[in-house]
Amino acid sequence: MAGGIRSRKSKRKVNPANYVKKRKNKTKLPPKVMKDVKEKWDHKKSLKQNLQSLNLVYSPDEMLHGTATEPVAMEEELIPKATHKIPKSTPDDKSPHITPNKAQFISAMISDHQDNYEKMARDKRNIYQLSAGQLRKQCLQFIGSKQFLQTKE
Structure with a gap:
């Protein structure tokens, strides 16, 4: 049996001398x-x-x-x-990006259940089986994002 587990293990061994040389070069x-x-x-x-x-x-x-x-x-x-260099990002750029599908899902959950995250977790549309805590976090991110303002208009 060529190429067995023993031959693979022996190939994995590191030559300590080469390892020390690489460490010295990094410093x-x-x-x-x-x-x-x-x-x-x-x-x-x-x-x-x-x-x-x-x-x-x-x-x-x-x-x-x-x-x-x-x-x-x-x-x-x-x-x-x-x-x-100073970063050129503004506070508006730091809002998390939420995909359109996720935004639609979260806005539907909010419209149906308001802030009852336990009901959201048990909803049949929650196909990703998100927990109440995960849904709370995503809802808060969505409310702070630009997409929330666009859906309200």
Whole structure:
């Protein structure tokens, strides 16, 4: 029997040496960052002292609690320009999209049962067997969406 389970299991094994090499490659910094850090790194200082002299945070907790020093211009140069983009979405765009079929189903349920979600869950038109909680969530999403305003007009 060629291609049995034993041969498949042996193919799945990972060579630990290759795994370590891949992990090391992922942790490397970009060349420009490495160059700047190497120039300013002092081997006589500890890791924490070096990071503070580079105005980098040693502990993420320091950054969260505001005890870290202010960043300098060097860090801004190292940050790629793409991270400075501001999203152009507005609050109107954030309303969830509801498909026309779902909107029709939910509007029919609301017109028949108002806010009685238990009756909606037991309705024969509830072919997806949604629970009362799921129906409540979908009804609230529908009421907050643009389609609800269109159905009211």
